Amino acid sequence: MKGRQYRQGGSAMHQGSCLCGAVRFTVEGDLPGPDACHCSQCRKSSGHYFASCDVPKAALKVEGEDKIGWFQSSEKVRRGFCSVCGSSLFWDPVFRDWIGVAMGAFDGATDTQLAKHIFVADKGDYYEITDGLPQDLYPPS
């Protein structure tokens, strides 16, 4: 299951923000290896493919929460973006206790490495995936 590889109790603190700075956040603990999702929804909402890491909701603190716009992209998932500058920030499976945070939103070193590609059955035809990382045709259930 996604989210399980998170190491609880790490002392690292990672900061992130949207392009305009209206939304800022911190994630407490080490970041797990992100996945890159190539599904058509992620490609449309991010502009390319969407790399994110899954962290416990309890580890995420957000400043400027009132500036986050939420788009319900499916019955169980909403996507959070800055309503001022439009940056993609969060992928929130609303009934779970973890949330996906966009890798591009982190400021500074993330101290992690992309772990795999998911939903590559849906990827665009204008690029190849050549980094040798595992590829799932569809996301893990």
Ligand SMILES: [Zn+2]
């Ligand atoms: Zn913004």
Ligand SMILES: [Zn+2]
């Ligand atoms: Zn996706």
